[in-house]
Amino acid sequence: MxxxxxxxxxxxxxxxxxxxxxxxxxxxxxxxxxxxxxxxxxxxxxxxxxxxxxxxxxxxxxxxxxxxxxxxxxxxxxxxxxxxxxxxxxxxxxxxxxxxxxxxxYLQGAITFDPTVTLVDSRLSSQIVWLDALLTNVDRTVRNTNMLMWHKELWLIDHGAALYFHHSMENWEEQAKRPFVQIKDHVLLKKAADMEAVDKDFKAILTPDVINAIVAIIPDEWLTDRSFETEDDQRQVYAQFLNMRIANSDIFVNEAQHARSSLI
Known part of the structure; x- marks a missing residue:
């Protein structure tokens, strides 16, 4: 374990x-x-x-x-x-x-990432696109990159719009296996040429035990969905959603590659 x-x-x-x-x-x-x-x-x-x-x-x-x-x-x-x-x-x-x-x-003095000013290589672009496709993060677009440059390094911020399945959890199993079509709007998609290699590397890191450990730290007082009998029941849905999505990552990887092909 x-x-x-x-x-x-x-x-x-x-x-x-x-x-x-x-x-x-x-x-x-x-x-x-x-x-x-x-x-x-x-x-x-x-x-x-x-x-x-x-x-x-x-x-x-x-x-x-x-x-x-x-x-x-x-x-x-x-x-x-x-x-x-x-x-x-x-x-x-x-x-x-x-x-x-x-x-x-608070990153004092950080500036908003501008894709026209700062070039991000294919590997890092693919890693960020993979992360956001996993999390179904709709909020990493040209309009709102949610990335900062601080001491000449790229920092990720603001994942509050991710995991939008949890606003309607009734069909979470189906949602876990859906492609993430909004990836077409991702600010780094065009540069994300290494998705398959990143997929292999990241899946080896994000084991079920690791996901379960992250979900376990959600405070009880934030787990307010009364459709669940207990807070642990709600935690388990988050863990199962993520583990199922990781196990079927080829679905969102293929969607990202398809969306990217229309840009190059």
Whole structure:
């Protein structure tokens, strides 16, 4: 059995610095009691805790596969933080997010990845495309790359829009085996010429034990789907979805290759 066991630190918010008004989720820069700044993702925003689950699973899989990912931490938000905020929208967001949230280490001075400025080689492009096809991540397009350049290196951020199957879990087995047709819009698809080699390498890393270990760290309080009897039942669907998708990766690899053929 794999000895892999991901562990996230838990910090407490000490200062709400500023909102990042991008998209509908209103993440914010916040300072924690360890002295670091974080991009805080709120459980009370947008898609609720499911976006945090996608961020957690996607980020930790990316890290395990060797991508540069800002550290993810669990973040406790005290109810006192919403009381003095003058913006009513933010005040409500803070109020509905009391408890455990998720944050990424803030990469001070990082700039948004621009594919016309920074060239990404075929291998790395294929790796990122494979990851996003696995996770069904719709949010890595030219319009919104969700990648940063920091110290001249490429960093992945924001997987909250991934795993969209969990917004309707009734037919998760069928969804696990579907091709990811939205891959046609991926910002790096044209350069992704090494999908088959990447597929072999990544499948060897993402064993069922590894996937189960990542899913096991989802906090109980984020598992709020009442169609499941227990939190562990809901965790098991995430694990089974991912393991089934990895076992049938030829489906999404073939779809990516087909989509790429129309671009070259």
């Amino acid at each position: 794999s000895a892999f066991k991901p562990e996230l630190r838990t910090v407490n918010v000490t200062c709400y610095v500023t909102p990042l008004r991008e998209g509908g989720s209103l993440p914010a820069i916040a300072e924690a009691d360890d002295g670091f700044l974080y991009v805080l993702k709120f459980r009370g925003a947008g898609q609720g805790p499911k976006a945090l689950i996608a961020e957690l699973i996607g980020g930790e899989i990316a890290r395990l596969l060797g991508f540069r990912m800002p550290e993810l931490v669990f973040v406790n938000l005290d109810e006192a933080f919403g009381r003095t905020e003058p913006d009513e929208e933010i005040q409500d967001l803070l109020k509905f997010s009391v408890g455990l949230n998720l944050a990424l280490h």
